[in-house]
Amino acid sequence: MKKIFFSLFVALFLISGFSYGQSEKDNLILTGNLYRDSKIVLNKFDQENMFAAYQMSGKKSPVKAALFSLVVPGAGQFYNGNILLSAIFIAAEAVFITTAVIYNNKGNRQTDDFQNFADQHWSINRYAGWTLDHLSNLNSSLPHDETYYENRVFPNGRSGEVVLSELNNLERDIEDGYSHNLPPHGEQQYYELIGKYPQYSSGWDDFTGNDYHNLSPNFLNYSGQRGEANDLYRISTRAVAGIYINHVISALEAAWGASRFNDNLSVNMRLRTINLTNRVEYVPTMNISFSF
Helix, strand or coil: CHHHHHHHHHHHHHHHHHHHHHHHHHCCCCCCCHHHHHHHHHHHCCHHHHEEEEECCCCCCHHHHHHHHHHCCCHHHHHHCCHHHHHHHHHHHHHHHHHHHHHHHHHHHHHHHHHHHHHHHECHHHHHHHHHHCHHHHCCCCCCCHHHHHHHHCCCCCCCCCCHHHHHHHHHHHCCCCCCCCCCCCCHHHHHHCCCCHHHHHHECCCCCCCCCCCCHHHHHHHHHHHHHHHHHHHHHHHHHHHHHHHHHHHHHHHHHHHHHHHHCEEEEEEEEEECCCCEEEEEEEEECCCC
16 A cells, blocks of 8 residues: 555656656757756756655644644544543543542532531620620720620620621720621631631630630631631642643643654655756655654
């Protein structure tokens, strides 16, 4: 099969070369003087100008290969004919996607667990009540007494709803040690702060004592649950980053692979001229280069 292809290729080039040489020869104006005619022939048929380069059919486009892999990793490698490398990039993509989905779902379940735990064991009423009871110890220089804040934070008594805006004003007035304002219930920051800063330790149902720095077991347990959720989300985030990296690397390799494929299949052809006294002979030559 290779011999047939080679023979057809040479025959095609011989025909094209003959036509080209014949048309150039017809344009020559010879004087009849051997010396002058030889110089005319030599100048007219410069060997470099007779060079013709061809590429085998099946040339790959590096841009197209890169775009294929940028969209679907491995697609550009498949386009280039590299099935093994295509399978590797596809498998890597599947692993990254699966890991991202699994650990994100695990993170979501863990988040639901620690939020439910917080809703059962942490209370804004308990936190606000303990803060009011220990107001003089928290900041003795406050311009108002406990009753002033009590009526604003608990307008309907301590068993009633806490006015969050007034509680935030109290937190800001205390300043020392109370560095944050409690966000509304249900927000991500709400669930983060109550298990991160000792300021909120008094809101846990197993907290005892007069110093909010004495962290209760539930506070520590809750912090650990949040940490586990963050670790799961962190793995998922890294897997998502791996997806993007896999796309970029696959695209770069596909472009390089297409260029390498074209280089491996390059064929150079030229017409070698033999200058005689009254004519020019054309000898087609072909160099095939396979690079591995």
